[in-house]
Amino acid sequence: MTEAPDHPAPPPPGGVLWSLTGDVRALLMLPSAFVLQVAHPAVGAGVDEHSVFRTDPWGRAERSLRSLQLWVYGGEAAAEEGRRLRRAHRAIRGTDAHGRSYHALDPAVYAWVHATGFPVHRHAARYLVRPMTEEQERRFYAEWLQVGRILGIRDRDMPQTVEEFWPYYRKVLADEVEATAVVRELLATDVPLPPPDRGPLPLRLLLRPLWPLLWPRFARFRAFVAVGFLPPEAREAIGLEWSDAQERRLRLLARVVRAVVPALPERLRYLPRAREARRAHRLSRAGRPAR
Known part of the structure; x- marks a missing residue:
């Protein structure tokens, strides 16, 4: 196994991550990933003691999404973002x-x-x-390993094949994860959320007076998709309940999303950095400079 290179390249254009990460549907997947992360006691404690997810949830979400997009679409900036994240995490201990x-x-x-x-x-x-x-799953995992190298994760610290990943994953689920305090807080539907402070000013001004009515619905939806899109074995390991009725609602939501999103114009279907990267890639393939 090798060490992570000093200047790892991002995943290739046209790959699985290139298509998946910039699609707006990825926004529905991120809450589940965050819940599974903080279900590890060490990660949960670090987020509990050092994160601003309570006081600045919208800013934290925006920064996390921007970072994720850089790993995949950032080109030469991807490796620097990985180094920045490692510097930011050096003092997180407890x-x-x-x-x-x-x-x-x-x-x-x-x-x-x-x-x-x-x-x-x-x-x-x-x-x-x-x-x-x-084949797509294998490519996805290989590309995810490449993102790990951008983050400074050494090859010896991550399973190097899909076949090696699943025993590792099941062992962490069996031995480590639990319903940490942060998991419970993230899935709570009675903890008030501040109104959005990111995005276009007219939209924020519109949402502010309506927020007392909207935030409980948003909190319930966030909890629903966070638990729903967790793999069943992860839900079981954390101790989260999921009913047949909830599964039917999730499948209905998914059918609507699958029908609507592919019909959207590119400016609405893809997140901004993904749109820019896709356009630059098309122009480079056509031999034209990106403006």
């Missing part, structure tokens, strides 16, 4: 709920945060896009 010391850059903990994206996106894509073929 003691978890079981009295155990943790550090955000502990290789096993740091690798788990990244690893969660693979099973969550694979599972959610079955609902929101289409099930991956075996």
